[in-house]
Amino acid sequence: MTHRSFLWFIFPSLAAMVLFIAMPIVSVFLQSLHVEHPQVLIQTENCGPFGCKQTTTVDSEATAALKSEKPLGQFNGLDTYTNRNHLAFTEVSNAWATSDSIGNFISKLMNLPFYRALAFTLTYTFIVTPFVIVLGLMIALGVNRLPKLFKGPTIFVSLLPMIVTPLIGSLILFWMIDAEGILGAALQRIFDDNSLSLKASPSLTWIMLIIYGIWHSAPFAFIVFYAGLQTVPKDTLEAAMIDGASRWQRVRYVVVPYMAPLVTFILLMQLMDNFRVFEPIVGFSAEASATSLSWIIFNDLRGGADPLFGSAATTSMLTILGVLVLLTPVLIRTWRTSYRKMV
Amino acid sequence: MSKASEKRSPALAICATGFVIAWVVVASMPFLWTLWGSFKVQGDFFSKADWTNAIFGIRTTVETGGPYTGNGYYGAWVEQEFWQAAINSGIVVAATVIISLTLGALGGYALARSGFRYAFWLLMTALVFRAMPHITLVSGYLLPFFEWNLWGHLPTTIIVLVAINQPFTLWMLHSFFLNIPKDMDESAMVDGCTRFQAFWHVIIPVMWPGVITTGLFSFLLAYNDFAVTSMLLSQDNQTMVPRISSFLGTTQVEGNVMFAVAAVVSATAPLFFLVLFFQRQIVSGLTAGAVKG
Numbered sequence A: 001m002t003h004r005s006f007l008w009f010i011f012p013s014l015a016a017m018v019l020f021i022a023m024p025i026v027s028v029f030l031q032s033l034h035v036e037h038p039q040v041l042i043q044t045e046n047c048g049p050f051g052c053k054q055t056t057t058v059d060s061e062a063t064a065a066l067k068s069e070k071p072l073g074q075f076n077g078l079d080t081y082t083n084r085n086h087l088a089f090t091e092v093s094n095a096w097a098t099s100d101s102i103g104n105f106i107s108k109l110m111n112l113p114f115y116r117a118l119a120f121t122l123t124y125t126f127i128v129t130p131f132v133i134v135l136g137l138m139i140a141l142g143v144n145r146l147p148k149l150f151k152g153p154t155i156f157v158s159l160l161p162m163i164v165t166p167l168i169g170s171l172i173l174f175w176m177i178d179a180e181g182i183l184g185a186a187l188q189r190i191f192d193d194n195s196l197s198l199k200a201s202p203s204l205t206w207i208m209l210i211i212y213g214i215w216h217s218a219p220f221a222f223i224v225f226y227a228g229l230q231t232v233p234k235d236t237l238e239a240a241m242i243d244g245a246s247r248w249q250r251v252r253y254v255v256v257p258y259m260a261p262l263v264t265f266i267l268l269m270q271l272m273d274n275f276r277v278f279e280p281i282v283g284f285s286a287e288a289s290a291t292s293l294s295w296i297i298f299n300d301l302r303g304g305a306d307p308l309f310g311s312a313a314t315t316s317m318l319t320i321l322g323v324l325v326l327l328t329p330v331l332i333r334t335w336r337t338s339y340r341k342m343v
Numbered sequence B: 001m002s003k004a005s006e007k008r009s010p011a012l013a014i015c016a017t018g019f020v021i022a023w024v025v026v027a028s029m030p031f032l033w034t035l036w037g038s039f040k041v042q043g044d045f046f047s048k049a050d051w052t053n054a055i056f057g058i059r060t061t062v063e064t065g066g067p068y069t070g071n072g073y074y075g076a077w078v079e080q081e082f083w084q085a086a087i088n089s090g091i092v093v094a095a096t097v098i099i100s101l102t103l104g105a106l107g108g109y110a111l112a113r114s115g116f117r118y119a120f121w122l123l124m125t126a127l128v129f130r131a132m133p134h135i136t137l138v139s140g141y142l143l144p145f146f147e148w149n150l151w152g153h154l155p156t157t158i159i160v161l162v163a164i165n166q167p168f169t170l171w172m173l174h175s176f177f178l179n180i181p182k183d184m185d186e187s188a189m190v191d192g193c194t195r196f197q198a199f200w201h202v203i204i205p206v207m208w209p210g211v212i213t214t215g216l217f218s219f220l221l222a223y224n225d226f227a228v229t230s231m232l233l234s235q236d237n238q239t240m241v242p243r244i245s246s247f248l249g250t251t252q253v254e255g256n257v258m259f260a261v262a263a264v265v266s267a268t269a270p271l272f273f274l275v276l277f278f279q280r281q282i283v284s285g286l287t288a289g290a291v292k293g
Helices: A003-032 A060-069 A089-098 A102-109 A113-144 A148-163 A166-177 A182-191 A202-230 A234-242 A247-275 A279-283 A293-302 A309-342 B003-007 B010-037 B052-056 B058-064 B071-079 B082-113 B117-131 B134-147 B154-178 B182-190 B195-224 B227-232 B240-254 B257-292
Strands: A041-048 A051-058
Touching: A003 A309, A003 B082, A003 B117, A003 B134, A003 B154, A003 B195, A089 A102, A113 A148, A113 A202, A113 A247, A113 A293, A113 A309, A113 B010, A148 A202, A148 B010, A148 B257, A166 A182, A166 A202, A166 A279, A166 B010, A166 B240, A166 B257, A202 A247, A202 A279, A202 B010, A202 B257, A234 A247, A247 A309, A247 B117, A279 A293, A293 A309, A293 B134, A293 B227, A309 B117, A309 B134, B010 B052, B010 B257, B052 B058, B071 B082, B071 B257, B082 B117, B082 B154, B082 B195, B082 B240, B082 B257, B117 B154, B134 B154, B134 B227, B154 B195, B154 B227, B182 B195, B195 B257, B227 B240, B240 B257
Parallel strands: none
Antiparallel strands: A041 A051
């Protein structure tokens, strides 16, 4: 294929990606360096029969004019990055200086919105991902030995949690685990504690969100592993059997090594998807006890009367950096394996 | 795996079967429960006192005269005009799928057929783009869209969803195109076809399974999206998923959670049928990327 025809074929797709993925990243960067205009205030003197009073009012017309003239806001440099709502350097160093133990420091850190969100996002990502891989492999091994008649329906049912809209899936679980719902009420009865509820307990909320994440993503790992199992060579398995390998040993030394590239693939996909956890927090209305990086961006843009573009953009930049850090090891691995294959 | 080895360990067989049954229950119960409960009144769906109420509909019988009621569906579809959101969803999803596939097929074909080094780098860049959380991109769009008066319209959302879809679509179609032997288009070109004619008349006809599979995933991405549609669409143009989330804000006050429950069931139904008819394609699509590495 010539360079020229390559360019013609790739052009529409490339243009879409440059315009709506690469440019927004530039736009996010520019916005993160700016901050909203302060409101224009005017001092007026009201004189009445009891003397004169100074009053300060917001000149909404002048504020609006300033906004429409410079929609980006005023230049703020990297100040938004270091303020309390983001990296909070001053607060962190204060907390470090004043706390006597690591636990104390961490609890102070958890009061800062960015670190709170980061903590949940990382916990979610690094707990859900391994559980999904292990559970997916177990389901795949289990389904693989079912009689043929049951395989199709089992796969059908297994696909449902993955295919359902994340917001809808989390709402469905939320209604069941709600204090009035079937699971919530059952839990209260089991623990004999009428005040037990998802909303009241942060740790319960975290656990619930993580369970939702595993429920939602395990089918993906299951399907990939199940398809991989169909391609494990039967000869090798039989040879292992003849050599006296137990079932466990066959899984450990034949099946698992064969699945290793699939694990890399699932790992890559899961890291990407779990790091942007967002919908479950909206669905479970969990923002009081758990926020994620995506959620605080959403909240900056939607929460107040006016969207806080600068603040949202700064968190976005930090999130993008996080994604890059997270992906680097996997990308290097993919580069090593497929670069040689392709070129 | 041979049958003989399984017979030797009945304990393991019971464990494995029990595990699969447990998984099937965990995967399907929430859906069945919500589907059943959507035909009840709120007092039954959230029946703290006695969970069997939700199954037999005791309160539903008291309040409406029968064990089943369609009040939730009536409220959602007629009173809250959920049909409008359903139409919007239909438009957005159909347009996104068609445009994504067109752009993705052209680009994926080019990437699969060129041995150039930059094709590889393009694929890696697409992978990084695929990892960008959607909400970070949305925060980049919002201000320019407000400024240029593009915010709130369906076409804007469609083109954004297409672009966000592209990295994934490119990767998937690229791996399907790699499975088609190069000889096919090369011999067509020897016979006098241009590159595009070879693509259109020779390759696309044998690519239909790959195109359909990729289309299914584009469908899911557009249909399931919340981050983009909730931020970029105005109230009148909302699609189903953001509409459901805005139900929650308003209906809980009125005590009509059942509207949201009915809307959730309605929005899940198309996905259910999608899996029912296209299970094989979905499974093959999920594994296409994996097997290729």
